[in-house]
Amino acid sequence: STLADRLTRGLDSVSDTVSSVFREPVLRLGVTGLSRAGKTVFITSLVANLMDRGRMPxxxxxxxxxxxxxxxxxxxxxxxxxFDYETHLGALTAEYPHWPESTRAISELRLSLRVRPSGLLGGLQGPRTVHIDIVDYPGEWLLDLGLLGKSFAEWSQDTLTRIESRPEAAEYLELMRAQDASAPLDEPAAQALAQRYTDYLAQARAAGLSDCTPGRFLLPGDLAGSPVLxxxxxxxxxxxxxxxLWRxxxxxxxAYKSRVVKPFFRDHFARIDRQVVLVDVLGAVHSGPQAVEDMRLAMRDILSAFRPGTNAFLSRIFRGRRVEKILFAATKADHLHHTQHAQLTALTEALLRDARDRAAFAGxxxxxxALASIRATTEETRTHERETLNCVRGTLLTQDGQRGKQAAFYPGALPDDPGKILNPARDGANQWLEADYExxxxxxxxxxxxPGEGPPHIRLDRAAQFLFGDQL
Ligand code: GDP
Structure with missing residues (x-):
């Protein structure tokens, strides 16, 4: 190694020592959610608002x-x-702003805050530094936890039972049935099967279904094409x-379980102190009862990862420590007029309660x-055939991602009782948010x-207060 290399390494270890001497607190904040839930936008707006000391009352x-x-x-x-903060913020603040590229794999960003102590001590002590290590990772990876307790035969059985009648899986099932799994492995045939199965997962996700394991098939990161996938x-x-082929x-x-799933949980997940789970609740509601039911089950599975007591592998890697706080946040609330936000929050709470009832989160x-990391709309009340409608207005994106015209929309109304959405069987399968939501x-x-403004948002500051306000 070069002299410069060694010097920087020397400096690193000095600064490590210095920070451990002064015990600057480090908080590891996990940000997760299924793909397109809004993780990238959430982290970018949170950091931008904190860096600019923007809109965080x-x-x-x-x-x-x-x-x-x-x-x-x-x-x-x-x-x-x-985490590529600068590029993502650049996309959002460009002359023609656009959404940044979504999370594809795990990434990390250290945000450090200089904070003056509150209360009586405030005048006596100097400011402290608090480091927040933000860890962004796909929620799909958490779903893989369920694989650890299963053999290949059990996982196959469960999966095939579930997908049997799904139209998205028809092509895979046809190819699978044509295979003789007892014949010697033929690599091109194996790849064709894996590819068709991955295509099924992608289509199931596009249809709003959430139970898509193995999680890395959709978001392979640098493992794409390798035998473990x-x-x-x-x-x-x-x-x-x-x-x-079968063997x-x-x-x-x-190998997927031991080389991919376990290292992620051991090296990253088990070190998280606070966690936010982002959920595109509105998207699922719009996709219909099947998607809502699926989201409910996926959230239950995701949240069970925060209950180490029930899983031998998790209890071993957590060794008695735990995630201290979990925030469950419905994203993209700017799609609804604020008069509907209470209903969205109630629905999100009901989803969390459902998962929590089964899984007490060990304290x-x-x-x-309900939040919007970036508020892309303004509110407007319109009268239509003597009815007043609470609308939101924004600039539309065209099919090819260009900025289109401005328009006001009425997305439909959510019911006051979240049970109507969560138990469609009980209340008759209703379609919610069907109007303009699409x-x-x-x-x-x-x-x-x-400068100094920070991106507009809805309740991002409340999320921050819950997640790390107590440490500042
Ligand atoms: P990720 O896959 O979890 O990283 O999801 P992203 O953060 O990339 O968000 C996916 C998409 O959801 C974005 O490209 C936006 O179109 C939309 N989105 C995310 N957050 C918001 C928000 O606060 N408001 C609005 N209107 N759209 C959002």
Missing amino acids: GLLAAADGRITAAFLQPQPNDTLPR TFAPLPPLSKPARKS EFERRFE AETSAL VMNFAPSLSTLK
Whole structure:
């Protein structure tokens, strides 16, 4: 290694020592949610609002003016990609603002805040530095936890039962049935099966279904094309021969669990202190009862990862520590007029309660709210055939991602009782948010942001207060 290399490494270890001497607190904040739930936009807007000391009145330390500086530092984890904050903010604040690229894999960003102590000590002590290590990772990866307790035969059985009657899976099932799984492995045939199965997962996601394992098939990161991702469920087989397709898929499934799933949980997940789980509740409601039911089950599975007591592997890696706070947040609330926000919050709370009733979170504090990380709309009340409608107005994105015309929409109304959405069987399968919701694909509009303003949002500051306000 070069001298410069060694010097920087020397400096690193000095600064490590210095920070451990002064015990600057480090809080690891996990941000997760299924793909397109809004993780990238959430982190970008949160950091931008804190760096600019923008619109954060709900974050008490910010409201009190005690945050004297906010800056980004090299993250402590040398082997994780850095969350590409500058590029994402650049997309949102460009002359023609557009949404940034979504989360594809795990990444990390260290945001450091200089904070003046509150209360009596405030005058006596100097400011402290609090580091917030934001860890962004796909919620799909959490769903893989359920695989750890299953053999390949069990996982195959469960999966095939579930997808049997799904139209999205027809092509995969046809290909699978044409295979002789007891014949020796043929790599091109294995790849074709894995590819068809991945296509099924992608279509199921597009249809709003959430129970899509293995999670890495959809978001492979740098594992794309590797053998650990080249398998698929197969029907049971008695005494499959060594080197048969079945045995090889079984081996790869086991490798997926031990080489992909376990390291993620051990090295990253088990070190998280606070967690926000973002959910596109409105998107699921719009897609219909099947998507809502699916989201409910996926959230239950995701949240069960926060209950280490019930899973031997998790209890081992958590070694008695736990995630202290979990926020469950419905995103994109700017699609609804604020008169509907209470209903959206109630629905989100009901979803959380449903998962919590089954899984007491071992003392973790939980909360639910509805937010918009970036507010892309304004509100407007219109009269239509003597009826007043509470609308939202924004700039539409065209099919090819260009900025289209401005328009006001009425997305429909959510029921006061969330049970009507969560138990469609009890209340008759109703379609909610059917009106204009489909076309409400708004562009962000931040190009006129002034320094010190921070991107407009809804309740992002309340989310921040719950997640780390107590540490500031
Ligand atoms: P990720 O896959 O979880 O990282 O999701 P993103 O953060 O990339 O968000 C996915 C898409 O949802 C974005 O491209 C936006 O179209 C939309 N979106 C996310 N957050 C908001 C929000 O606060 N308001 C609005 N109107 N749209 C949002």
